Amino acid sequence: MTNSWAQEKHDGFDMVARLRASGLRPTRQRVALGELLFACGDRHLTAETLQEEAQRANVQVSLATVYNTLHQFTEAGLLREVSVDGARTYFDTNVSDHHHYFVEGENCLIDVDGQIRIGEVPAPPEGMEVTSVEVVVRCRRIGTS
Amino acid sequence: MTNSWAQEKHDGFDMVARLRASGLRPTRQRVALGELLFACGDRHLTAETLQEEAQRANVQVSLATVYNTLHQFTEAGLLREVSVDGARTYFDTNVSDHHHYFVEGENCLIDVDGQIRIGEVPAPPEGMEVTSVEVVVRCRRIGTS
């Protein structure tokens, strides 16, 4: 009884259903990437990172598809895009309201546990509405000049 | 007596001295870019923006030099780099501690006037020290889907 159902059970979630629920066709690649992304806890990864991971898992997907998938997942609310680096774009599997440490030099993101209280955010400029407030705590490993 | 001194006086500051004080050779291009940058209030610009402005002012500088200059100025503490967009890098002539609105769709930065109080920032991960805390208030023009 080692069928695909058992596999889904083992992963703790049914990626096919999750994709369907988001209006995305459960294609081989999307399911595979989704399982890589959401198998374990919160993660921050770039397109390239994810592709490498896929290769290691013997899933072959083109980089273009990885990008497509990441953006589709983001649009579907399964991922959150974080731009802190200027160079690359990070995708966060934690879509809840939270903030980040950005480790300079290592170029990695770490979730800030717990809420950061932000004193009243001044009203946005005339005719604007706030869509989100992001706090980035930049840090570096001690001893790194 | 329309000498270079008079020019400096007119601009309200001596860019040559300012560069020297920062350990930068006051070359024609650096002085010109510096004067464009710091002539009026706080500004947020990209390398390309600055080059266009230079062209308009009949100062010819290569894009490579604009990039070099912006980075050197940043290193010297005359500018602050802001990455909120993923695509381009903004340089802020206001180096004081402050935060930004980022207008989606228009891709422009606006200073947040006044302080944003940030409730205690959780300690950074082991072995790390905080270098800066940045708040980006993303907003959009009302009516823009």
Next chain:
DNA sequence: ATTTGTGCAAATCGTTTGCATCTGA
């Protein structure tokens, strides 16, 4: 004279796009 900066064009990096082919419903 020596050091440092500049311009150009080519190279690089992350990301996107066009299009022919394949696949899931």
Next chain:
DNA sequence: TCAGATGCAAACGATTTGCACAAAT
């Protein structure tokens, strides 16, 4: 069947780099 997804390779935009030449001390 056939809309929608994928892969590839070329296109892209922002930024960097290598190197010959020019300018500052």
